[in-house]
Amino acid sequence: DFASSSLIDMYAKCRSLKDAGIMFERLPIQNVISWSAFISGSAENGHNLQACLLFEQMQQKGVHPDKVTFVCILKACSSVSCMERGREIHRHVIERGLGMDLFLGNALIDMYVKCESLEEACVLSNRLPEQNMVTWSLLIGGHVQQGFALEAINIFDKMNQEGVELDEISFICALKACSSISALKQGRQIHGKVIQKGYELDSFVSSTLIDMYAKCGSLEDARRDFERLPKQSVVTWSALMSGYAHDGDYTAVAYFFQGMRQEGLEPDDVSFLSLLAACSHRGLLEAGCAHFKVMRDEYGIEPTIKHHNSMVDILGHAGFLNEVEDLLETIPFERN
RNA sequence: UAGUCGUAGGC
Numbered sequence: 001d002f003a004s005s006s007l008i009d010m011y012a013k014c015r016s017l018k019d020a021g022i023m024f025e026r027l028p029i030q031n032v033i034s035w036s037a038f039i040s041g042s043a044e045n046g047h048n049l050q051a052c053l054l055f056e057q058m059q060q061k062g063v064h065p066d067k068v069t070f071v072c073i074l075k076a077c078s079s080v081s082c083m084e085r086g087r088e089i090h091r092h093v094i095e096r097g098l099g100m101d102l103f104l105g106n107a108l109i110d111m112y113v114k115c116e117s118l119e120e121a122c123v124l125s126n127r128l129p130e131q132n133m134v135t136w137s138l139l140i141g142g143h144v145q146q147g148f149a150l151e152a153i154n155i156f157d158k159m160n161q162e163g164v165e166l167d168e169i170s171f172i173c174a175l176k177a178c179s180s181i182s183a184l185k186q187g188r189q190i191h192g193k194v195i196q197k198g199y200e201l202d203s204f205v206s207s208t209l210i211d212m213y214a215k216c217g218s219l220e221d222a223r224r225d226f227e228r229l230p231k232q233s234v235v236t237w238s239a240l241m242s243g244y245a246h247d248g249d250y251t252a253v254a255y256f257f258q259g260m261r262q263e264g265l266e267p268d269d270v271s272f273l274s275l276l277a278a279c280s281h282r283g284l285l286e287a288g289c290a291h292f293k294v295m296r297d298e299y300g301i302e303p304t305i306k307h308h309n310s311m312v313d314i315l316g317h318a319g320f321l322n323e324v325e326d327l328l329e330t331i332p333f334e335r336n
Numbered sequence: 337u338a339g340u341c342g343u344a345g346g347c
Binding site for chain 2: 001002003004005006008009012031032033034035036037038039040041066067068069070071072074075102103104105106107108109110113132133134135136137138140141167168169170171172173175176202203204205206207208209210211214233234235236237238239240241242245268269270271272273274277304306307309
């Protein structure tokens with residue numbers, strides 16, 4: 001029934017998985033659409049195990065997955081880098097003989113990329129009957145992730161030569177290739193193409209550009225682009241601050257932090273990491289402790305392992321080893 | 337008329 005499948009979809013996407021589950025069980029007929037909608041919603045909300053269980057249950061009930069279902073379940077495998085299950089799905093796709101379309105092919109490539117098997121991702125992309133900009137972006141991102149940024153930039157160039165359509169995400173992937181190896185010259189060239197396309201005000205593109213310039217060590221460019229933006233966000237401020245923090249310029253970082261607050265933007269956990277990094281870099285014990293306290297007490301932001309690492313660094317370098325031990329005792333056990 | 341692919345700031 002169309003209406004009920006839409007409801008499942010809506011509930012699942014609205015992070016009300018319990019409601020989606022209740023709705024689902026009440027459905028008179030559970031077809032491949034409603035199963036897929038529920039699997040997709042589960043995976044999208046990070047309930048990957050549930051997605052996998054649903055995928056199995058669906059088949060036990062005699063409902064066969066179609067191409068869309070495979071794409072949905074692959075997302076769950078990708079997000080937890082579960083290669084075993086991913087390969088199994090891949091075999092399953094071939095066995096069912098449903099053929100391969102771009103969505104399914106790209107979802108498989110994404111799975112291999114996220115499972116760090118760039119080799120298999122490349123082989124698969126060559127075997128696809130056709131590629132689109134998503135395929136290319138996946139390959140660019142995969143090469144960057146594996147440390148082959150120059151090759152990633154080559155792939156981007158080839159994409160241009162072949163006249164493949166470029167969207168915002170294609171540019172973001174290419175810009176990240178540049179930032180990862182401080183390739184300022186290539187970064188500027190890509191920036192030029194971004195402007196030609198009129199993408200420079202996109203919120204993700206603009207923050208990636210600022211980040212690229214900051215990571216390439218050109219704080220002037222980062223700041224110029226930042227100031228040209230009609231509207232800043234906590235992400236663009238953070239991209240800028242982390243560049244200055246990298247240089248150990250605590251004064252600048254603190255100044256920007258204030259500026260952000262004056263704009264009425266709420267700092268988040270990442271904003272504080274730049275502040276703490278700058279303090280750590282400069283050996284600013286008192287400032288570091290003060291920011292750490294303000295973060296928890298005034299902003300209600302729970303410190304993560306990364307904030308704790310900075311604090312251990314700050315206290316340790318100042319010779320406050322007992323305080324380091326006290327701090328370590330307050331840190332709850334964290335995975336990873 | 338219903339379910340699907342790649343994106344930004346931490347290191």
